[in-house]
Amino acid sequence: MIDDSARCPCGSGDLLGGCCGPILAGVPAPTAERLMRSRYTAFALHDVEHLRRSWHPSTMPSDLDLDRDLVWRRLLILDRVAGGPFDREGVVEFEAFWREGDARGSLRERSRFVREGRAWLYLDGEVL
DSSP: OOOTTSBOTTSSSSBGGGTTHHHHTTOOOSSHHHHHHHHHHHHHHTOHHHHHHTBOTTTOOSOOOOOTTOEEEEEEEEEEEEOSTTOSEEEEEEEEEEEETTEEEEEEEEEEEEEETTEEEEEEEEEO
16 A cells, blocks of 8 residues: 555545545545546555445456556546436546556446445446
């Protein structure tokens, strides 16, 4: 884990302690986008616990093994539909850039989120 005074990996420009850090620690994300950003940060920091906690039980894989050699470099939010504090569902489209050794690439996904009680959960995504 990185220090709360470091820049947040999600690319918001904020410090981790004022951005994704509290969500990784268990504070509910106020929007689908904030949950998506925290999940990107969790992948970047290899935080399997947060990924499992923020995944809807109906779609969560039984095994979640993160590749330690894969380095997530940058996140771009391309679109968002609903997913606000008063919505029940939301969609966030993003592109996440990665590096593994000499290989570089990106993952573009349109992710669906649902809110249950105060908690936003990742439901599934369509890779574009």
